[in-house]
Amino acid sequence: MADTVKIDYKNIFYPPGGILMWIVIYLELVTFGIALVFMALNARAEPEMFHESRLLLNTAYGAINTIFLLSSGWCMAQSVYFLKKGNFSKSKLFLNLTILGGFLFLALKSVEYYDKVEVGLTIGYNDFFGYYWMLTLFHVVHVIVGIVILALSARTLRKKPETLKIEDYQSGATFWHMCDLIWLLLFPIIYLLF
Template identity: 50%
Template sequence: MSSEQHVLSREKNDILHPPGGILIWILIFLEVITFMIALSVFAYMRSRNAAMFAESQAMLNPLLGTVNTIVLLSSGYFMAEAVRKLRAGLLKLSVRYTLVTILLGLVFIAIKSFEYSQKIEHGIGLEYNTFFTFYWLLTGFHLIHVSVGIVILVFIYFSLRKGRYDARDHEDVETGAAFWHMCDLIWMLLFPMLYLIN
């Protein structure tokens, strides 16, 4: 096969098989749809009781939310770079970028845990009011996704260190990256709805 035919074959394969495989993209689609439905219900409930939702939103810390947004988006960048470096055959850089992604994910969890502790300290739990029921359920469900994502990335990190993946064999890494980017996307839906829009 000529180099041109090889390129065309790879392009066709990429169209039929997106990075990480079709199954992870089906999962991402379903997860995003689930969160969008939940946020639509949230928006409807807010329209029914705008004053209470505005008062409750004012009890959140937008600075913590903003910092966590920067942290999570930065982690997404580093994970994308980890995949890019691996495709280029730069295994050591891929390992480093994956580790940075994991550390940033842990920072996100630490900040969110601190935010949760503040709410609990002030007696703001799941049943405080409708706004905070949504807040706890949506951010909690997202936090579970981030935690699962970190577990996946830790597995990928150690697999990379052992040389199990390379420039030709990296679909598992792409799958983990796609899942992590899903966490980014979901947070970008949650952050403005919960912290900014009123």
């Protein structure tokens, strides 16, 4: 199936994952980017409050979640690679591992959120935690949507793998990697910078 499809990625209209997905990615990055710039501007106005608030975050949770997402992204890339080779069983294995990585991320994020809520560090606590909750929750929504997309791909891969189009599969994979990209901006700026 997949080896018969030759996509000219060098064509400006056919980036890997599809042009529509890349337009979505740029819009998402700009949206998160603007919020992060405003966060940095607020931090400039109140540097001590931002620093003290940042120290209330658990850097280890953030770093472990980064490792979960990067490992999940690695599995996704392998899954696409094996699908292109027509090896459905390995593609399915790596896709399931990708989804597992997403669930591990959400589980640790839930623990982190529980810890914060328990001590009263909610969205209204101060400006820093306002940004923290808005940006990380918005990212969590993306991760959940990504898991749903991957679960649908996994269903097709399990039941009718021959009907799965590599372009569609790669679009779903690209969305999942976008969750990595957004987190790679959020983690250093929110957890480490201020």
